[in-house]
Amino acid sequence: MKADKKIISILMNAENGKSITKDEAINLLKLPENSLESSILTSTANIVSRQKFSNHALLLGQIGVDMAPCDGDCAFCFFANSNALIKPSALDKQEIIDRCIQFVLGGAQGVFLMTMHRFGLDWFRDLCADLRNLIPNQFEILANVGDLSLSQLKELKDAGVTGAYHVSRLREGTDSCISPDSRKKTIEYILEAGLSWFNMCEPVGPEHTPEELAEQIWIGIDYPCVQHGVMQRFPVKGSPLYKYGQVSLSRLNQIIAVVALATQNKPNIKSIAVNAPSVAGLFSGANAFFPETGEPIHGDPENHPVKDKEGFTTALWRDNDEITTCDCRKMMVSAGFSHLMDFNGYSKLKLQSKSYSKEEII
Template structure:
């Protein structure tokens, strides 16, 4: 029975299909270490050959600022409430150059500049041309920083940034103070540009259920993430989740990786495991992280590559599993409708659909017809396929219910609509300010 499920899921994956929530959960529930788990991992490795073409990538992250962060996420050593950082420290420009130079010389595909929530985006963007000028090479620069609205995401894309790491994390809103809708808004803002979205299931602990893992992953897929995977939570002593909880082991992480590889079909090109192990790369992961500097998984600043994973070790893991170390795939240059022409207004479909359903149950067709009344559509008929895609995603997330005839909003959907209203109000003030600045800018 389980072997049949694995075969079916492998076939679907190789056809490019994303597995359903139920299929993903059923695979996650296969006992770790069982003969079926072994079959699952072998299937995932075969899928990696066809989908990722046996290419392996080295992901090199530099933690830019070792500083207390007022967001106080319960798993993060930087939370100012935990008092673990005695002395703040910023990585200097010279240190950045040295690290990037070393990583690129050893085959890095991605250079990731990671900051806390409040690091200045302007400062970060100024670094990019300097790094490019100082260290030429075929590598992509990725930012892992605070929230972005779609205006800011377009500014980041214009700065020659390859991609942005952002995630709706496990228990977002409970273990963190972030609104899940705001996180999703940032993810959608990134994919409204030509940049790649990178998003892992994190921080994965033994307490997370198969349902939570599946929802976290499928949300990343629905936002258009190109690199996904899973990252374990490292319990840091002194943080609220650091004392009593343990860490997932290598075998479990490899099992989750195998499921995510199959579940993503060909929507997710690459799968990352952190921390990487031979088991994880043998189970379909083809991206390995090397990191240094400020690391939210540790109490101290890391002058060297963290936790014993340096470039040599990372390369060995990938090569031993049969991957060829590669430069990043070419960026998606498919011309999207530019933001200045309303290209990302599709992203407002979710609050619009919720608003329509808050006034009564409706068929998908009726929802689509009413959408044209909303300001973002200006009487143009919204895309039917996109409407159904959003309805499907919203069902998976429990925001709407479908009884076979009509869609109805759930309590979670009503809360989500309230969150959207707050988030959009916040962005209005940013946009009003930006419009004012654009109008008074002198002509050049």
């Protein structure tokens, strides 16, 4: 078996510390996903990423706090106005607090509070302010909400929010009713407000071309994010993009590897996330997961069926049970990661599969 010399040269340069260019990224994304070169790509990213992050990993929880038919109307989404059959509802504050505490106990360093594209700003701001007073100080409150103005983001910051996830997604404006410019404007405001910006290449489907993927990945290179990563799209029955299905794990890993090699010299990037969490992703340059629920209550790992719960997480799109902090730590331990870190890259806890005691955590 012989590998393509041009590809090997790009990967050797990357392994020696040179970030790949956008053109090189496109060439790497054109590789057949199960080729020899693609395997060398993911292995190279694994080496580069482990060095960059000192073999440390990150857990950030997620809670969908408000749900309604959404006028973002994304062609892949469970909540899209034209497809959704749900009634508007918001999660009870005590339930959110309880879930945050479970995330804390599982070693997560923060939580993304997710809403629809349009949401009640005052309600969300007051919720964040209350949470800030009621959950441990070191646990970061992060927003994953719709487009906002600079002054609205400053309000959230004053309420205790320290970062925000916001993405100008693949085919934004074509597969959604939101313009890429308004998404990018909000990203600029997030940075101007002094919040940490979390980004990803998403929602990746089989139809996205290497050029489209590279273009979208580079938004997180041109603007300073603290986290880059890749999230695959899960097909929602009845949605316009259902027909395309989903990318394979090997394709997902190939894209993660490209992100890792393109961002290796960006000191602002403290972690590379993959969603859904997978051990294979951890061997392709990723070091961060978004658990969908915290430490299982009363030691019952089966006690987290998604269908009976209020609110939402990405488990809804996967149509599966929620992935716990315990599940994530087990994957990270099995992949040989040594510690959990905070989102600034500082070491926080030795990684272990078994649950932490309260004294170890708080």
